[in-house]
Amino acid sequence: MSDLWSRIEPLLAGVERPVRYIDSEWGASHDDASYRVALVYPDVYEIGMANQALQILYGRFGALEDVTAERVFVPWKDMADAMRAADVPLFTLESCRPVADCDLVGITLPYELTYQNILEALDLAGIPLRSCDRTDDDPLIVGGGPCAFNPEPVAPFFDAILIGDGEDAVADIVAAHRSAKAQGASRAEILRALARVQGVYVPSLYEPRVSDGIFVGTTALEGAPAIVHKRVLPDLDSYRAPTCTVVPFMDVVHDRVGVEVLRGCARGCRFCQAGMVYRPVRERSADSIVRDATAALQCTGYDDVSLTSLSTADHSQLEEVLRRLTRRLEGTGVTVSLPSLRVDAFSVQVARLLGGGKKTGLTFAPEAGTQRLRDVINKNVTEEDLLRTVTQAFSAGWRRVKLYFMIGLPTETDEDIAGIGELVGRVFRAAREVTPPGERGGMRVAVSVSTFVPKAHTPFQWEAQIPLDEVRRRQAVLRDSMPGKGVDLSYHDSDVSFLEGVLSRGGREVADVIEAAWRGGARFDAWTEEFKPSRWSLAFEETGVDPGGIANRARRVDEPLPWDHISAGVSRAYLRIERDNAFAARTTADCTFDGCTGCGVCGSSRGANILAGDRRG
Amino acid sequence: MIGVGETTFRLRVRFRKADRLRYLSHLEVVHSCERAARRAGLPYAVTQGFSPHMKLAFGPALPVGTAGLGEYLDLWLRSYVPSEQAFQALRSASAAGLAPVKVKYIAEREPSLGSALTIAKYEVVLEGGEALREGLRGSFSAIIAEGELAVDHKGKQKVFELASTLPKEPDVSTSGERTTVGLTVRIGERGSLRPEALVTAALTRGALDGRIASVTRTELLVEEDGSWRDPL
Numbered sequence: 001m002s003d004l005w006s007r008i009e010p011l012l013a014g015v016e017r018p019v020r021y022i023d024s025e026w027g028a029s030h031d032d033a034s035y036r037v038a039l040v041y042p043d044v045y046e047i048g049m050a051n052q053a054l055q056i057l058y059g060r061f062g063a064l065e066d067v068t069a070e071r072v073f074v075p076w077k078d079m080a081d082a083m084r085a086a087d088v089p090l091f092t093l094e095s096c097r098p099v100a101d102c103d104l105v106g107i108t109l110p111y112e113l114t115y116q117n118i119l120e121a122l123d124l125a126g127i128p129l130r131s132c133d134r135t136d137d138d139p140l141i142v143g144g145g146p147c148a149f150n151p152e153p154v155a156p157f158f159d160a161i162l163i164g165d166g167e168d169a170v171a172d173i174v175a176a177h178r179s180a181k182a183q184g185a186s187r188a189e190i191l192r193a194l195a196r197v198q199g200v201y202v203p204s205l206y207e208p209r210v211s212d213g214i215f216v217g218t219t220a221l222e223g224a225p226a227i228v229h230k231r232v233l234p235d236l237d238s239y240r241a242p243t244c245t246v247v248p249f250m251d252v253v254h255d256r257v258g259v260e261v262l263r264g265c266a267r268g269c270r271f272c273q274a275g276m277v278y279r280p281v282r283e284r285s286a287d288s289i290v291r292d293a294t295a296a297l298q299c300t301g302y303d304d305v306s307l308t309s310l311s312t313a314d315h316s317q318l319e320e321v322l323r324r325l326t327r328r329l330e331g332t333g334v335t336v337s338l339p340s341l342r343v344d345a346f347s348v349q350v351a352r353l354l355g356g357g358k359k360t361g362l363t364f365a366p367e368a369g370t371q372r373l374r375d376v377i378n379k380n381v382t383e384e385d386l387l388r389t390v391t392q393a394f395s396a397g398w399r400r401v402k403l404y405f406m407i408g409l410p411t412e413t414d415e416d417i418a419g420i421g422e423l424v425g426r427v428f429r430a431a432r433e434v435t436p437p438g439e440r441g442g443m444r445v446a447v448s449v450s451t452f453v454p455k456a457h458t459p460f461q462w463e464a465q466i467p468l469d470e471v472r473r474r475q476a477v478l479r480d481s482m483p484g485k486g487v488d489l490s491y492h493d494s495d496v497s498f499l500e501g502v503l504s505r506g507g508r509e510v511a512d513v514i515e516a517a518w519r520g521g522a523r524f525d526a527w528t529e530e531f532k533p534s535r536w537s538l539a540f541e542e543t544g545v546d547p548g549g550i551a552n553r554a555r556r557v558d559e560p561l562p563w564d565h566i567s568a569g570v571s572r573a574y575l576r577i578e579r580d581n582a583f584a585a586r587t588t589a590d591c592t593f594d595g596c597t598g599c600g601v602c603g604s605s606r607g608a609n610i611l612a613g614d615r616r617g
Numbered sequence: 618m619i620g621v622g623e624t625t626f627r628l629r630v631r632f633r634k635a636d637r638l639r640y641l642s643h644l645e646v647v648h649s650c651e652r653a654a655r656r657a658g659l660p661y662a663v664t665q666g667f668s669p670h671m672k673l674a675f676g677p678a679l680p681v682g683t684a685g686l687g688e689y690l691d692l693w694l695r696s697y698v699p700s701e702q703a704f705q706a707l708r709s710a711s712a713a714g715l716a717p718v719k720v721k722y723i724a725e726r727e728p729s730l731g732s733a734l735t736i737a738k739y740e741v742v743l744e745g746g747e748a749l750r751e752g753l754r755g756s757f758s759a760i761i762a763e764g765e766l767a768v769d770h771k772g773k774q775k776v777f778e779l780a781s782t783l784p785k786e787p788d789v790s791t792s793g794e795r796t797t798v799g800l801t802v803r804i805g806e807r808g809s810l811r812p813e814a815l816v817t818a819a820l821t822r823g824a825l826d827g828r829i830a831s832v833t834r835t836e837l838l839v840e841e842d843g844s845w846r847d848p849l
Contacts, residue, residue: 249648302655
C-alpha cells in the first residue's frame with residue numbers, strides 16, 4: 001500500500017483550510033479490501049461532503065464483499081498547485097492512496113459547471129483524460145448523477161456512465177468488472193461487459209453521426225443496447241437510509257444529516273429536469289423515516305436532521321413524521337429542517353412547528369409573474385395562494401421572504417416580466433398590512449431571478465434559450481417594474497446561465513470545449529469569483545464550436561437530439577404533448593393527486609408511484 | 618427544559634487535539650466536541666432562549682496547526698452520570714485525535730475556564746542541531762533583556778511585556794538534528810503571545826537557520842496566589 005501522507009503533510013502548512021485533506025472524521029471507514037473504489041466529487045471538500053448521494057454510495061460500495069470505498073475531493077487551487085510542484089498525485093482521503101491505484105473511480109456529475117473539475121481530478125491523478133487513451137493499467141472511470149441524463153458533453157472522459165439510481169447498480173457494476181477481470185478480459189471486453197448492465201452507458205460503444213456538420217443521430221455499436229434505460233430503485237423502503245454517515249470536522253455547506261423521505265416529483269413543472277427524470281414518486285413510510293432520522297442523529301451527533309427530497313411538503317405522512325420527531329427531540333436543542341417549502345398554508349404551519357422561536361426567513365418559488373405564464377410552465381400556484389401564504393407567514397411573525405423567479409421562459413413577454421414586479425409589490429403590500437407598524441422597517445422581500453435554461457428530457461428541451469443581450473434587456477424591464485423599498489433584487493449571472501445551457505444540451509463535440517477551457521485554466525467555475533467567461537470564449541473559438549447554435553437555437557420537434565439514446569422513462573411523445581399544452585397554457589395535474597397523465601414512466605423495470613398514505617392537495 | 622445552574626452538573630473534560638486533527642480550527646473543535654457529546658448520549662443541558670444549544674464552555678483557543686495535549690472544556694449535564702462512565706461514553710464517541718483524557722466534576726462557583734487558565738506551556742520543535750540551540754539561547758536572552766516584544770499579527774502590532782508574559786526562561790534542548798524550545802507563556806487579558814512569534818523573532822534576531830516543524834501546547838494551568846495548579 002502506498003500511503004502518501006508523509007508527502008502530503010508538508011504541503012498543509014502552506015494552504016488554506018488544511019482540514020479538507022486530513023481524513024480521520026467520525027464515520028470514515030478504513031477497510032483494506034482487494035477491490036478499491038475512489039468516489040470523486042468534482043468540487044472541494046466542503047461542497048462534496050454535503051452531497052447525499054456521495055454518502056449513500058460510500059455506504060453501498062463499502063457494504064459489498066471485499067470492496068473498500070474511499071472519498072476524493074478536488075483540492076483547492078493552492079493545494080493542487082502545491083501537489084503538482086511536489087509531484088504528489090491525487091489521493092484518496094482514507095488511505096492516502098494514489099487514485100490511479102484504485103480499481104474503479106466513480107465521479108459524480110452534480111452540475112454542468114463542475115465538468116472542467118473532472119479533468120482537473122483526472123490530470124492530478126495521472127489518469128489519461130479520455131477513455132480512448134487509457135490502458136489496462138488504468139482504473140475504470142465511471143460517472144453518474146443528475147447530469148448523466150445528457151452525458152454527451154462529458155462522454156469521452158468516461159469509460160461508463162450510470163443513468164439513474166445507483167443504490168443497486170453499484171453492485172452489478174463491481175460484479176461485472178471483477179468477473180471480466182478474473183477472466184483476463186481486455187479493457188475493451190470489460191467495457192462490453194459493463195454495457196450489458198442495466199442502466200450503464202458505455203460511450204465508446206456509441207457513435208454520434210454528423211452529416212454536413214449537422215448532428216443526425218447516435219448509433220449503438222455491436223453489443224450495446226440501442227437505448228440505455230435509466231436504473232430505478234423501485235422501493236426506497238427496501239434499503240435503509242445511511243445513518244452512520246461521515247461527519248466532517250469542517251463546517252460544510254449543509255451541516256446536518258439528511259434523510260431522504262421521497263424520491264421523484266410528479267408536479268410536472270415543465271422547465272424542471274429533476275421533476276421529469278426522477279419519476280416515479282417513491283415515498284418512504286413514516287416509520288422508516290422516523291427510525292432512520294433517529295438513528296442518524298444518534299450515530300452522527302448532528303444537531304439538525306433535514307428531511308430531503310425534491311418536494312418534502314408533498315409527503316403524504318409529513319405531519320405525522322414531524323409530530324413524532326419533534327416530540328422525540330424536545331429539550332435536546334436538536335432541530336428538524338426541510339429543504340424547500342410549497343406555496344401553501346400547510347407549509348407555513350410546518351415552518352412554525354419546526355422553527356421554534358427562530359423566524360429567519362421563508363423561501364417560495366412562484367417562478368413566473370403572471371398566471372398565464374405560470375400555466376405555461378405548469379407551476380400550479382396562483383397569485384391568491386402566494387398572497388395567502390405570505391400573509392400567514394407575516395401574521396405568524398416572519399419578516400422576511402425570498403421569492404424565486406425565472407426570466408426567459410418560453411412565450412414570455414414584457415408584460416410577464418413586468419408582472420413579476422407587480423406581483424412582488426402586491427406581496428409586499430399584503431405582508432405590510434399584517435405587520436405591526438413598528439416592525440415594518442424590518443420587512444424584507446428578497447427577489448432572486450435566474451435565466452431559464454432549457455434542459456434535456458423536459459417539454460422545453462427543444463426551446464431556444466434567450467441570448468445574452470436579450471437577457472440584459474429583460475433584466476432592465478424587470479428592474480423598472482420592481483418596487484424599490486423593502487425589496488432586494490438579485491440576478492443569477494447571465495454568463496453562467498448561458499454556459500450552463502451549452503453544457504447541458506450540447507453533444508459530444510462539447511467535450512473538446514471543456515478540455516480546452518480546462519487547459520486554459522478553468523477550475524471551480526461553479527464558484528462565482530473563479531468563473532471567467534473569457535476562458536470559455538477562447539475555448540469555443542479554439543475548438544470551432546458555436547455555443548449560440550447549442551444554447552440559443554430552437555430545435556424542430558422531430559430533430560435528432562444528442563441524448564435520444566438515453567431514456568429517463570418519460571416518453572418523447574409525452575414531452576411533445578406537454579409542450580403543446582404549454583403553448584396552449586393548459587395545465588396538467590399531478591398524478592399522485594389525480595389520475596395518470598401518461599408520462600410513460602410506470603411499468604416494466606421502472607416501477608410505479610409508491611405513496612405512504614393519501615396526499616393532501 | 619431545565620435552566621442551567623439550577624440542578625446541573627459541571628463536568629470538566631481534559632482533552633487532546635493532536636495528530637492530524639491539530640489542523641482543526643477552534644470553531645471546528647467546538648462543533649466536533651458538541652457532536653461527540655451528543656453521540657455519547659450524555660444528558661447535556663441546553664440553554665434557554667430563541668436558539669437553544671448545548672451548554673458548553675472552552676478554554677483558550679488553539680490556532681489551526683497547533684496541537685494540544687491538555688486542553689479543557691466544561692460540559693453541563695442535566696443529571697448525574699458517574700464520571701468514569703461519562704468519560705468512557707465520551708471516549709467511545711470521539712475520534713482518536715480529538716479525545717478526552719480525563720474528566721472530573723467541579724463546583725459551579727469555580728471561575729470559568731476562560732478566566733482561570735492563564736498559564737500555557739508549549740513545545741516548539743525545530744529542524745536544526747546544536748548550533749541552532751546555542752543561537753536560540755543567545756537570542757532569547759537578548760530579547761528578554763530588552764523587556765518588550767512587538768509582534769505583528771494580521772496587520773496589527775501588539776507589544777508584550779516580557780517580564781509578565783514569560784514567567785519562565787525558555788528552555789532549549791537538542792536531540793540529534795531536532796531542537797525543542799519549551800516555553801511558558803502567561804495569557805493576558807489582551808491576548809497571548811503565540812509561541813511561533815517568539816521563536817521566529819529569536820530566529821530573525823540571531824539570523825538563525827531553523828524551520829518550525831511543530832507547535833504543541835502541552836499544558837494549561839491555573840495561577841492562584843503565585844502558584845500554578847492543574848485545573849482538574
